[in-house]
Amino acid sequence: MDPIAYYSRKDIQEQIVLASKNKEAVTRFANSFGKRPDIIQFDGDILNSTKRGATSFHISEEHWSDPLKLKPGMTKTQLDELRTTYDIILDIDGDFESSRICTHLIIEALKFHNINNIGVKFSGNKGMHICVSHKTLPKTINNTPTHLLFPEAVKITAAYLQELIKPHLIKQLKTPDPFSKVDIDSILISNRHLYRVPYSLHEKSGLASIPINKEDILTFQKEQAKPENVKTFVPYYIGEPEESNQLLIQAFDWHSKLPKEEEKPKKEYQEITVKINEKNFPPCIQEILKGLKSDGRKRALFVLINFFKSTGYQTEDLKSSLTEWNKKNYEPLPDNYIQAQLNWHKAKKSIPPPNCKNASYYLDLKVCKPDNLCRLIKNPVNYAIRKSRFKKTPKSS
Template sequence: MNFQQILDYYSREDIQKAILEIAENREVAGVFKNGSFGSRPNVLIYPDDIKAMVRTGTLEFHCSLEHWSNPMLLKTEPADYDKYRVGWDIVLDIDCKKFDHGKIASRNLIWALEKHGIKNFSIKYTGGTGFHIGIPWKSIPAVIESRKTLESVKHFPDVARQIGLYLKSYMKERFEKELFKKYTIEQLAEQTGKPIGNFFAEGGESLDPFQAADIDPILISSRHLFRMPYSLNRNTFLASLPIKPSELDDFEKEYAKPEKVKADLSFLKEAEKNEAAGLVAGAVDWYERINMQKRKKKKLMERPNIAISEEHFPPCINNILNGLSDGRKRSLFILINFLNSGNWKKEQMNEFIVKWNQKNKPPLRDSYVISQLRWYKDREKRLPPNCKGNGWYSDFGACQPNELCGKQNKTIKNPINYSFKSLNPTRKFRKRKK
């Protein structure tokens, strides 16, 4: 779009009305072509304010999650925020590379909201590949009755983040099932440009669908801004278009072309007082519980800081080292993490894995193996997948447990534990103190 087309779009009465409707009591900022933000704080009050910002180079309009008594009084000191904050909305951003992944994630987030009795939520296309799903302030109870009594307006962004994390946890199993039913892990890795191992949760006992379409509530912070409904996206020149939940499955990006847009649907306007009370209380309780569990979680086992020799490798690793025709990419991920956890030097590990790859039928592309080794080179040590993890050793025939493994009972939880136990079968390793 050229400047005149952009100005014409934002000069439309219906677009101006929709933008000004959500701008009330919010901080507003313009975004320029290069992604930089205009001066803050700023507000929109009149239609001409919109056109004036466009004339100075604004392509996108963003506004705050928080409602303020006077946005223009906001300064950089967070101490001021509680004084002027009069409310806040929850807007969860579905962040994804592939449009269809975003649809699947949005569908499951909507399901989670409906399961908690939330009917008055809003959804809009971002103008890129994802969606924004929001709960209006009116639905949030003024006081949260949990283990502690909290005044909602003073507990932003903490409560908003907790709600987001809770919903993410609540929808995970359903989202995982739907996503991996439609796409293989190999397809998802290719579509997202991520290593295949990223799609397995720590320990490999479950899959991680949020690698394809993430919801990161930690990004919610005070004075956090989101793209306003009907704002253009500066990269695609598509509108950030509110839609009805029933329209999600059939929605196509082309519906958000400026010439097709009708500003006839509000975002974060429809609300029922205290509708989200149950959701909020449940989320706060859940967050307190998982924090307690984390504190009680067993500490990591202290292990010798010596490189594990091949004679102490478990049967599954030895079977992988014989070469495979199935599960080669997963095995590469396993070997990198196993050898890394086994204190092998990087050069030694790289040479060992490149040589192993030649036994595969057929070998993985050299460029793929090298790229994976580089990816994990400076990453923090991560254990290989657990023995009973779905999609791993048993799936491609590598798991043939011996006595030290516990035979079919698999009393050894992780291949690296096997090796350290093999090194010293009588020693009980102490828990590492943090």
């Protein structure tokens, strides 16, 4: 169905406006996003944007007193002052079948914590989005106003639920490492993160991101999300006051009992100020730079940013290299997502990417193709440093 015809539907417009209330709402035009901050106030905003080429609409997890006062580089205190509350959005990222199974298990875990009002929607492609509505949140958590605990409360809840369902997921997916197949994407749990609004279309699949009855997850089929098949509306932002109390109490209690990592003396690395030539990159990084043909782009981006920062690349070089890499992926990541990750990492101290033995990265991304030097190193950065030193020819005196 043509996007204009779909977004011309009054019922679709009403659902998108309803979901966008008190939230930052941003329009996507093919491969780029519209200006930020922005809002959607009226039904007519949807159709007008679509006529200008809009393909989808995205909203924040956070609710704001005035979304138009948001701006880049705001401090935590400034964001806390503007934020009134938030929804706990869990982004289930994996292949379609694994995502359905993982979503079903999380729903069962939420029901175990006496949460029965659970919003679930199809992402529009392969994953699922679970919503524990702001309506269910307590006013405080451990004597701290709940609206100040973002993104910490969502991250802790996601990690707790992931740990809770892990043994069941191992059994159902028949793998000792189920989160290599499906994951709760924690990279996305961050300030001003946007996700696809309910009933918005997905650019790649052409399907609608429709809410689903929680009892129907395991039988849901993608055909139900074809625009012409969207006829009934399932509530997504539902809940009773303080319904999520038990979940948050248990999650924070679990988190407080996690073993604290001992501070180990950090090995001092000589800072690299001159960028290492790409010819000296390890095979895994060179494979990633060819572009990914399947899932894993966000993990690959995490690897590349840390690798480049650790091998002498400055901000502009880094951005240029990532832009070229993104064009080669089977489906490019949104430009604003890459920029958001760059902004976040820019303020952080350089750290190496995950070590070679981390199966969730190089092996799972199918880019681990070791050569003779690989057996001597533990991290891709070590490889690049060693190889660049090997190639240096000492000057004769």
